[in-house]
Amino acid sequence: MDVKENNEELVREVLFTEKQVNQAADRCAEWLGGIIKTQRGVLVFYMLEGCRTFAQMLEKRLLRAGIEKELIPIRTSSYQETTQSSEVVNIEDDHIQKDQIKGKTVVLIDDILDTGGTMSSLRKRMLEYGAAKVQICVLIERDIERDVNIKADMAGLKTQRKEYLAGVGLDYKGLLRELPYIAAIE
Ligand SMILES: O=P(O)(O)OC[C@H]1O[C@H](OP(=O)(O)OP(=O)(O)O)[C@H](O)[C@@H]1O
Numbered sequence: 001m002d003v004k005e006n007n008e009e010l011v012r013e014v015l016f017t018e019k020q021v022n023q024a025a026d027r028c029a030e031w032l033g034g035i036i037k038t039q040r041g042v043l044v045f046y047m048l049e050g051c052r053t054f055a056q057m058l059e060k061r062l063l064r065a066g067i068e069k070e071l072i073p074i075r076t077s078s079y080q081e082t083t084q085s086s087e088v089v090n091i092e093d094d095h096i097q098k099d100q101i102k103g104k105t106v107v108l109i110d111d112i113l114d115t116g117g118t119m120s121s122l123r124k125r126m127l128e129y130g131a132a133k134v135q136i137c138v139l140i141e142r143d144i145e146r147d148v149n150i151k152a153d154m155a156g157l158k159t160q161r162k163e164y165l166a167g168v169g170l171d172y173k174g175l176l177r178e179l180p181y182i183a184a185i186e
């Protein structure tokens with residue numbers, strides 16, 4: 001794919017290379033595999049759209065380690081085509097059997113933990129459905145002070161950078177999700 005087709009002219013700086021992203025996915029898959037193997041009936045959810053790529057990376061690694069686990073998608077959206085989080089997080093979870101969640105450990109997977117709005121809404125929702133415990137795993141966590149009290153239990157990568165990020169599923173105004181590395185955009 002040429003640079004133009006990939007919109008790479010929008011990239012200001014590569015923050016994490018493809019190799020670093022793969023190593024981060026290795027660490028997250030190992031963490032997730034540990035939870036799945038040691039706790040019964042763990043439910044694993046991942047957030048569409050951004051986390052599709054990271055979820056596939058995890059699934060591939062779990063399979064390689066001999067762990068077959070369904071990762072269940074939930075569509076969430078708060079940024080739409082902007083770079084600002086809205087106060088309201090839409091969670092589409094009609095397809096999920098809520099009574100299955102009661103008493104279970106739930107793992108929530110996402111590509112990025114930024115303001116924490118998305119994760120805290122989802123965690124609240126899972127606890128309302130009766131989850132015994134909610135664990136959070138993200139590919140990248142912004143290591144910043146946030147209004148919402150939330151932290152990843154496992155973050156493959158961390159950054160204190162403030163710029164909007166793109167790549168490995170993360171989009172910039174609907175673009176750049178396909179980049180194999182994580183870049184600073186603005
Ligand atoms: O910590 P936060 O500030 O809530 O941001 C994190 C969320 O924002 C992005 O999703 P978005 O709402 O843009 O939808 P998308 O996954 O379809 O890109 C990203 O994929 C996370 O789910």
Ligand code: HPA
Pocket residue numbers: 079112114115163164165166170171172
């Ligand atoms: O920096 C970001 N990039 C892409 N999507 C996001 N969602 C929250 N923060 C970001």
